Amino acid sequence: MDYVTLETDEFVYGVGDEILPGVSRVIAENPSKFTYRGTGTYIIGGGQDVAVIDPGPILPSHREALAGALTGRTVRAILVTHCHADHSPLAAWLRDETGAPTYAYGPHGAATVEWDIGALPDDFGRPEPTDVADDEPTGPDEPKLEESTDTAFVPDVEVRSGDVVFTDTAISVAALHTPGHTSNHSCFAMTSSAGGRILFTGDHVMGWSTTVVAPPDGDMGAYMNSLRMVAGRRDDVAVPTHGSPIERPGRFVGDLVDHRLERERQVLDAVRRGLDTIPDIVEDLYVDVRVELHRPAGSSVLGHLVKLVSDGIVVVDGSSAADSASDASPASVPRLDSNYLPV
């Protein structure tokens, strides 16, 4: 898969930069394993009125940069893809400054799974303190660390797919619910009178890394369905929060689906070979990946296992799912023993 990265993309922190007609980006100076070069906040609209997508983290330099980039403009809408801490917290300040309402699918979800297949032990995959600098980007195809959540965020307007959230004389922007990375994740689809279609993808599709899908709020089945839905659209460009715009995103996103299916096949194969703890599966599948990335890899494996159990392909010993599935085809269904999974 070809990944577009900001390595080839000129930018300066704190300066609004028009990356596409009617679309400016301000990158927050919060580079990390979580965010690559930082959170990209987008200002969209060709005239006086604008909408802002994902105001970003609480960071004085970013707040000042946004204030500067918005000088002389009128913010009509604040659009939030989801409420991880690098996306939504500055929305409260921008709302107070401008009076513009916030739009999102909803607050952070309270999703749970019906059965317990354990959590990773605290020390699993933790790097030695000196192994990697905190601000070192991890590069393509390496999962990020888990993200923190802005549980205080509650949108003024809850939006569903197709709801129009901003218009001006030249463009129209509609919400597109894309659950998976989080249950409340939305993309925002912009169409212009000139015919261009731009999809702002938040963390659903990223320009530099695979997306973390960590249960219980992250849902791999929902994520893959949302990827397929986006792959089937006819957008000209996908614009992620982290990383550069992606042209012809349909093919790119189709490749992401294939990547997830291949990983799911590998996880199932590991279970069939008798690996029945997440650390064992991670150490088998991610043997070439640095150990400090094994913890987020464990979240990804857990995400695949939740989907495989939900699909009835893998069962957890001692769960009601195991009881019902074992009646159907006890010899062919791989089992995970919940007693062996780390708690």
Ligand SMILES: [Zn+2]
């Ligand atoms: Zn996120």
